[in-house]
Amino acid sequence: MASADNIHFYRVAGFLFGVALADGFSRAEGASLPGYAVIDRLLPSFVPFRAVPEEGEKPLFVADVAASAEPAVGTASREAVVLEETSNDMGRATLFADGDRYTVELTSRPGAAACVMTADRRFESVVISTDMADVFAGQTLSSMLRIACSQAVLPHGAVSIHASAVLCGGRAYLFTGRSGIGKSTHSSLWLRTVPGATLLNDDNPFLRIENGRAVAFGTPWSGKTPCYRNEKAPVAGLVRLRQASENRFVPKSDVEAFSVLLPGCSVIRKDRRLYDCLCDTLVEMSEMIPVGILECRPDADAVAVCRKGLGLPEEPCGACAGNAGDLD
Amino acid sequence: MKKMKTNPGLRLRTVGRRHMIVKVDDTRVNMTDVFTLNDTAAALWRHAETSCFTEETLAAWLSDEYGIGSDMALADVREILARWMEYGLVSEKDNEKD
Numbered sequence: 126m127a128s129a130d131n132i133h134f135y136r137v138a139g140f141l142f143g144v145a146l147a148d149g150f151s152r153a154e155g156a157s158l159p160g161y162a163v164i165d166r167l168l169p170s171f172v173p174f175r176a177v178p179e180e181g182e183k184p185l186f187v188a189d190v191a192a193s194a195e196p197a198v199g200t201a202s203r204e205a206v207v208l209e210e211t212s213n214d215m216g217r218a219t220l221f222a223d224g225d226r227y228t229v230e231l232t233s234r235p236g237a238a239a240c241v242m243t244a245d246r247r248f249e250s251v252v253i254s255t256d257m258a259d260v261f262a263g264q265t266l267s268s269m270l271r272i273a274c275s276q277a278v279l280p281h282g283a284v285s286i287h288a289s290a291v292l293c294g295g296r297a298y299l300f301t302g303r304s305g306i307g308k309s310t311h312s313s314l315w316l317r318t319v320p321g322a323t324l325l326n327d328d329n330p331f332l333r334i335e336n337g338r339a340v341a342f343g344t345p346w347s348g349k350t351p352c353y354r355n356e357k358a359p360v361a362g363l364v365r366l367r368q369a370s371e372n373r374f375v376p377k378s379d380v381e382a383f384s385v386l387l388p389g390c391s392v393i394r395k396d397r398r399l400y401d402c403l404c405d406t407l408v409e410m411s412e413m414i415p416v417g418i419l420e421c422r423p424d425a426d427a428v429a430v431c432r433k434g435l436g437l438p439e440e441p442c443g444a445c446a447g448n449a450g451d452l453d
Numbered sequence: 454m455k456k457m458k459t460n461p462g463l464r465l466r467t468v469g470r471r472h473m474i475v476k477v478d479d480t481r482v483n484m485t486d487v488f489t490l491n492d493t494a495a496a497l498w499r500h501a502e503t504s505c506f507t508e509e510t511l512a513a514w515l516s517d518e519y520g521i522g523s524d525m526a527l528a529d530v531r532e533i534l535a536r537w538m539e540y541g542l543v544s545e546k547d548n549e550k551d
Contacts, residue, residue, distance in 0.1 A: 379469035380489045387475075387485060394477050394485070397462050404475050408468050 132187055133164050136176035138331035138342035138357070140278055143187035144168070144270065167263040168270075170345040173355040185277040186244075188251040188270060208395050213304070216265070218272075220393065227393070229272055233261035240265035246396065248277035271329060271346045275391035279402040282409075283333035285391040288363075290325040290341050291315045296361035297325055297341035298435070299332075300419075301389040306366050309350065310423045311431075318425045319432070324352050329391075332360065334406065339413040362415050362435040365389075369420035372427045374434025382416035383407055454507040456546040457534065463542060465490070465498050474498070474542060488540060493519070494533060505546050508534060 132143040146164055165172055178184065205221035205228060212218075216233040225246060230239040238256040251273050255262050275285035288299040289308040293315065300308045308327075315322045328348025330341050343354035364374075365385045377385050392403045417434050421427035429439065463474050472495035478484040490498060493515075500506075500514050508530050516526035537543040 379471040380473045380487060383468050383473065384487045387487070395479075400475075400477060401464065404464075404466060408466050411468050 133161055134176045134178055134184065135171050135174040137174055137274060137344050138278065138283055138333050140274070140281065140283070141176055141178055141182055141184040142274060142277070143184050145187055145189050147191045168267055168345070170267065170347070170351070170353040173353050174345055186249050186251045186273060188253050188273060190266065191252070191254045192257040193254050208393065229269065231265050231268055233259060233265050237261070240269060242269045242273065244273060248273050267345065276393060276399060278331065279392060279399045282406050283331055284403060284406055285329055285331050287328065287389040287391070288330060289327045290330040291322050292325045292356070292358050293319055293322040295358055297358040298362040298364070299330065299341060299360060300364055300366055302366035306368060307423055308366060311366055311421065311427065314423070314425055314428050318428050324350070325354055325356060325358070327352050332410065334409055339410045360414050364417050364419045364431055367418060367420045370422065371420065372422055372430040373420045374430050375418045375420070376434060377416045377418060379411065382411040385416050385418060386411060454509055456505050456507055457543050458505040458546050459498070459502040459543050460541060465495055476541065486540070488542065497533065501543070
């Protein structure tokens, strides 16, 4: 168990959580480094999200992280049932239901030791074992924390969504769609053609209902784009992208808006309680956020069509020269 | 008379002025069905989910509630239950252990 003074706290979307590194981490570094030095090296994208708990504030969870090539704790038992399996550029993740706990195994590449996380069904008690010798140890740890956070926030009117998000005029605009559809491309077109537009997050912003408004938050998780901004803005548009030969915006409302929001959200689908929480939140958000589908080409006109569909003023073309984002 | 019940875990929700039931598909990966219901179907669902029912008890309720003839009510209920059955929203109660 970690003692209180080696817990490192972070706040994402207003939610406090902690990470407690076992002694093995300092030893692996070859020296006892003070404060956040060890963890900052492991989790550089978390630095902007460091936090100090308020008096008496209870974190969502404190993840106990053990440095171990042979995960002693948490390996899924024989009775464990595979709930989900996903593969992406971060590696292969398998989610097991194991008695009253969840187990997630993450392998950064074939043959690598698995990083294992176990958590109770509420993601309040989280234990992560990771192989410190693995060069991807920090990345897998970051992914595990993303999974834990994204589930732990669901009962609190918040959700982690697979989207690219831009900030413009103090408002956030989110672009969703299946992998490879061109979310980042569309975002970068906004940065290039809309004066003042900046990237908030390129992969996993959080959405949260605050004072009757849907608000988007930057997070430590931004896919391949290092954009870890601890900032927030009210959401003024959420658009699902589809590739097409012509640019066209189709506004969606009510149940159709809900159906546009749902697919990009991170949830254990077979967990009835978490899924119900997500649906409740999205029902509210469907009425707060202008939602639409953008059939689009990867060109500047797609941005103009999208902005028009969301009821935004047209930007004069050419006024944006030299405003290219730093994504290329 | 076949006894039926709404399937567990399904909840009717209202979004704006529309009603829906979200159903996670256990057989297809990452598929979720969102069913839209009109006001009458939503009212029928709310009544159906309170206890087990038959075509006849639902039709009688619909007939009373909306002041329509019992034949028409029964025809409407049969049509909607056939669809709910096909979509996996309701099932027959007889063959189940409970």
